[in-house]
Amino acid sequence: MLYDILIIGGGPAGVSGGIYAARKKMRAVLVTDAFGGQSFVSDDIQNWIGEISISGYDLAKKMEAHLRAQEGIEVREGEEIVSVKKAGGTFIAETSKGAVIEAKTILLTSGSKRKKLGVPGEKELESKGVFYCSICDAPIMKDKTAAVVGGGNSALEAVVDLIPYAKKIYLLHRRDELKGDAVTQDKIKKSDKVEIIWNAETKEIVGEKTVKGIVYEDMKTKEKRTLDVEGVFVEIGSVPSSHIIEGLVEKNKGGEVIVDHKTQRTSCEGVWAAGDVSDVLYKQNNISSGDAVKAVLNIHEYLHKKI
């Protein structure tokens, strides 16, 4: 069967795209290894519009149920797209189970994966004081002490997000100068809540049920020190899952797919991208969802040759 649209991913972008594609009566197929996306691991999402507070698990279940309630969309869960090739006017995708899917258009919503520190305690204390999204989780640090690990723009932004909430913020950076933009650096340096620790390599995050501290080594003196903190924000970047469409579309230096932000079109005719896999400035559930809706509406017009 030749599908109108193949949606790759089952996070907020993919599910929103799937719902809209079904409602537009497109012959649609959505392939994802799992539902919910990156915030699945979050205990408490407080900014998904319409929900004052919801766990990542419950949100994933609701998204999946909403998608499955639509008529006419084929959902292939537990399967990944391993490659996509252009074949004349259509696209041929291969899945991890060996299936071959042919579609007129592709909506790539495969998201990204946050880089991890890979130190003891990080995995065990994820969402129990170890966080990867400051916009989402800064309010949890109200009147508490937090550490941010990193030195680029995302780490600086995390510190800025924390300033209104935390009573003290340590910024642990492996070098002796920051990489992020000057305006944000100034904001941070002006705050008496922020202490920058230079040449600091994180070695461990400690705590049993929740985070109690962070251990770092001074890379010059090799001395180890523990800071008492209740939260650790790991902001050392993320890797977009854009390898599947290697060679088909233009990407930026960070591997994000470059899109036209009015329509979500990529440089390859017939391929759209939305959410964290794209070069969208702010990585958030609501934004990913909205951008995928925009993409599907544009795909619908494209398929009907209205453009």
Ligand SMILES: Cc1cc2nc3c(=O)[nH]c(=O)nc-3n(C[C@H](O)[C@H](O)[C@H](O)COP(=O)(O)OP(=O)(O)OC[C@H]3O[C@@H](n4cnc5c(N)ncnc54)[C@H](O)[C@@H]3O)c2cc1C
């Ligand atoms: C710990 C954490 C907490 C967060 N909390 C919040 C929050 O509270 N509020 C908020 O707004 N944002 C939050 N974010 C950010 C938010 O999760 C992301 O912006 C959002 O998930 C991006 O959605 P997406 O659909 O673009 O991609 P993703 O959520 O990354 O979803 C991508 C989907 O594609 C699937 N996939 C990947 N590769 C393939 C493939 N080859 N084939 C098939 N499927 C594939 C994945 O399994 C996944 O289902 C958080 C992020 C993290 C890491």
